Amino acid sequence: EAGVAQSPRYKIIEKRQSVAFWCNPISGHATLYWYQQILGQGPKLLIQFQNNGVVDDSQLPKDRFSAERLKGVDSTLKIQPAKLEDSAVYLCASSLDRDSLKTQYFGPGTRLLVL
Amino acid sequence: GQQVMQIPQYQHVQEGEDFTTYCNSSTTLSNIQWYKQRPGGHPVFLIQLVKSGEVKKQKRLTFQFGEAKKNSSLHITATQTTDVGTYFCAGPNQAGTALIFGKGTTLSVSS
Numbered sequence: 001e002a003g004v005a006q007s008p009r010y011k012i013i014e015k016r017q018s019v020a021f022w023c024n025p026i027s028g029h030a031t032l033y034w035y036q037q038i039l040g041q042g043p044k045l046l047i048q049f050q051n052n053g054v055v056d057d058s059q060l061p062k063d064r065f066s067a068e069r070l071k072g073v074d075s076t077l078k079i080q081p082a083k084l085e086d087s088a089v090y091l092c093a094s095s096l097d098r099d100s101l102k103t104q105y106f107g108p109g110t111r112l113l114v115l
Numbered sequence: 116g117q118q119v120m121q122i123p124q125y126q127h128v129q130e131g132e133d134f135t136t137y138c139n140s141s142t143t144l145s146n147i148q149w150y151k152q153r154p155g156g157h158p159v160f161l162i163q164l165v166k167s168g169e170v171k172k173q174k175r176l177t178f179q180f181g182e183a184k185k186n187s188s189l190h191i192t193a194t195q196t197t198d199v200g201t202y203f204c205a206g207p208n209q210a211g212t213a214l215i216f217g218k219g220t221t222l223s224v225s226s
Contacts, residue, residue: 033213040218041218041219042119042203042205042216042217042218042219043158043203043216044216045208045213045214045215048212048213055212055213056208056210056212056213091157091158098212099211099212103148103160103163104148104160104214105160106157106158106159107157108156108157109157
């Protein structure tokens with residue numbers, strides 16, 4: 001079974017530029033999560049999708065971050081414009097459904113450096 | 116807001132020594148999950164505990180869920196260099212739809 005795929009793996013941009021990350025979850029997984037992991041901390045949920053609908057985006061800085069999962073499969077996360085404090089690893093995870101008892105499977109992450 | 120806390124933040128041990136990390140939640144949890152993240156890697160699911168007082172073992176790893184379902188621990192017996200990484204506990208948010216992760220305990224092992 002293929003795991004969660006993410007691209008790119010690394011990205012370096014200057015502040016105020018835009019960047020987009022892509023995630024392809026495990027086939028059949030209805031729930032998709034985007035997390036931000038700052039160095040030395042645990043993953044922090046940014047947004048959660050159930051199929052193509054948003055379940056929770058309370059921690060998403062909506063003035064600069066946006067995410068979509070139009071067809072309920074792949075997802076993109078965008079930052080526009082980026083700030084220095086956005087430097088982090090952006091992890092995508094998926095699970096069978098939104099039940100917290102279901103295991104979350106993480107992708108390899110995108111390491112973003114904002115200069 | 117709801118918080119999940121872990122101690123210690125870092126732990127260095129000699130190979131063969133035991134290691135324990137503790138996790139505490141500000142609220143009662145329906146379940147708790149443990150993940151391991153190797154250096155440069157991504158979190159990988161280890162185990163989930165659901166019942167009050169539950170104890171589960173995976174080879175040299177022993178996981179416990181407290182009676183009040185607000186704390187948990189992970190104990191590794193006779194650590195090996197392959198145990199190196201950061202161990203995270205995570206509990207569901209109030210809505211029960213997403214996980215709140217602790218800051219993790221980073222384990223280093225010298226041979």
